[in-house]
Amino acid sequence: MSINGAMLAGVSGLTANAAALSTISQNIANVNTVGYKRATSEFATVVNSQTQGVGFSAGGVQATARHFISQAGQLQRTTSGTDLAIAGQGFFVVTEKSENLVNSDARLFTRAGAFKIDDLGYLQNTAGLYLQGWPVDTDGNVASDPSDVNRLKTINVGSVGGAAEPTTRVGLNANLKSSQKVSDAATVPTPAGVTAYDPATNSMAMWDPVTGTGVKPDFEITIPVSDSKGGQRSIAIAFLKGPNANEWYAEVHAPDGSVVNPNTPLKSGMVRFTQDGRLDTTFNGPTALFPDPSQASLTLGASGSVPPVPPAVAPDGTWAAGLGIAAQTIAIDLTAAAGGLTQYDSTSIVQATYTNGTAFGNLTEVKIDDTGFVTAIFDNGVMRKIAQVALATFPSADNLTEVSGNAFRVSQSSGTFNLKAPGTGGAGLLGASQLEASTVDLSTEFTGLITTQRAYSASSKIITTADEMLAELINIKR
Structure with a gap:
């Protein structure tokens, strides 16, 4: 009957508004929850099938929660x-x-x-x-x-x-004095009683100031490098003024003894400068220190490694076996825009050396x-x-x-x-x-709380009224 249907509609209103109250309560409780997405209850009518001539049958309302998950918070x-x-x-x-x-x-x-x-x-x-x-x-x-x-x-x-990075690149900014006196060891023919410079038998890498063996370089640049374990090694480039203008004998060696045969140069040859004091990058070939000065590099084999069989290219040297470190190739920039390697009539000096690679470090x-x-x-x-x-x-x-x-x-x-x-x-x-932040807006939730409370009270009033009408109907018999 219609009165009973009205009561059931009131019950559905109570249920729907109770669900809305739960949704609002969930939002308010999570107002400070990081990343929380607010929800709301949306109401939809419930319509019963109607029979012609019998009257209207109330269906009521149902609540469905809607989540605003895609809404971004501040x-x-x-x-x-x-x-x-x-x-x-x-x-x-x-x-x-x-x-x-x-x-x-x-x-x-x-x-x-x-x-x-x-x-x-x-x-x-x-x-x-x-x-x-x-x-x-x-x-x-x-x-x-x-x-x-x-x-x-x-x-x-x-x-x-921890982490360490091996040195892979070196940049030089240094000057060699153009008016440097040519030493006796570099003079041809060799004066009596003086041993001539020879990279194979009497090199700058062999120089020992205590015993006087080897040839004392006119100038030497020491470069600190890091190996594959972060250990600190030294590579040096020694220079000896040649008998011809703008030419210098040069050797690359390891003064700290960190390579196999440290008294043997890793590389040896000549470096040549132009008349305006810049490094002559066109001077290359077997007599040059580096076959291509603009792409100079030094390759060191891993500790304990065996030189490759020709025609494979052998490294310039090998790290000492006791170090247990990996192979390493170091690019040497001799023509840097900041200066590079020059020959001016000024004191031989190292302005700066730039290297990458680092020693062992801890996570910070x-x-x-x-x-x-x-x-x-x-x-x-x-x-x-x-x-x-x-x-x-x-x-x-x-x-x-x-x-x-x-x-x-x-x-x-x-x-x-x-x-x-x-x-x-x-x-x-x-x-x-x-x-x-949470996407909850307290002002909106409290407003919804008030309207939900009123709607709940109104639905309960439907049930009270329907109950009174049923009571009146029952009293007709009396």
């Missing part, structure tokens, strides 16, 4: 370098466990980026979920795939130890940039990329399924995820030392 600055926020539509990919992940393990998605380093070195947010990313290989490359979550690994910054800091690269910074200045944070996007993010921990699962309505690097495909850039 980014707020923090003091933690591992706090992350997304300025875009992406989601962090997270898992409930850090290690031994298999295909059946759930991958969740969240905007809650309050990550910290746990006791094993993994990045974990306040809900206990672990951040996933693509590992960076030793060459700095990332093997990403937009749909394969198995390529993602839990990002670990605690496993990063972890930084995450806006493209998602997690970089370890060491106290020796070395920076090493560890991983790149992956972001997931969805065709319909508002239809994701909510789970505990302010995270979401894929649903049939949301569509499948697409993994992207930050800053690509609308995924958004990352903001380090930032967090995304």
Whole structure:
């Protein structure tokens, strides 16, 4: 009957407004939850089938929760370098466990980026979920795939130890005095009682001021280099003024004895200068110190390595066997725009030597940039990329399924995820030392609280009125 239908409609109003109250309560409770997305209850009518001539049958109302997951919150600055926020539509990919992940393990998605380093070195947010990313290989490359979550690994910054970088490039800014007196050892023919300079039998690498053996160089440039283990070695370039103008004998050797046969030059030959004091880069060939002065380099074989069989090119020298270090090629820039190697009538001097490579260093800091690269910074200045944070996007993010921990699962309505690097495909850039605030607006929620309370009271009034009408109907018989 219509009175009974009115009462049931009132009950549906109570149920719907109670659901709306729960939604508002959830929002208010999470007003300070990082990355929380507000929800609201939307009402829809329920219409019963109507029979002609019987009267109207009330259906009532039903409430459906709507989640504004795609709505972005305001980014707020923090003091933690591992706090992350997304300025875009992406989601962090997270898992409930850090290690031994298999295909059946759930991958969740969240905007809650309050990550910290746990006791094993993994990045974990306040809900206990672990951040996933693509590992960076030793060459700095990332093997990403937009749909394969198995390529993602839990990002670990605690496993990063110390780091060292070998020297691969040297730049020189030095001058040789053009009016340098030609020594007796370089004079041809050799004066009686003086041993002539010979890179094979009487070289500058053999020079010993105590015993007087070898040939004393007119000038020597010592270059500090780092080996593959971060050890500090010395390479020297010795110069002896030649008998011809603008020509110098030159040798490259290791004065610290760090190579096999340290008394033998690693390289020897001539360097020639132009009449205006610049290095003559056109002087090349077998008599030159470097076959191509504009592309000068020194190659050292690994400790204990055996020289290759000809026609393979042998290195210029080999690191001493006891050092146990790797092969190394060092590019030597003799023609730098800042000066390079020159010959002016001024004091022979080294203005500067520029080398890369570093000694062993310890981890001091972890930084995450806006493209998602997690970089370890060491106290020796070395920076090493560890991983790149992956972001997931969805065709319909508002239809994701909510789970505990302010995270979401894929649903049939949301569509499948697409993994992207930050800053690509609308995924958004990352903001380090930032967090995304909750999207809850308290003024809106409290206003909704008032209207929901009134609607609930009105629905209860329907039930009270219908009850009174039923009572009147029952009293007719009396």
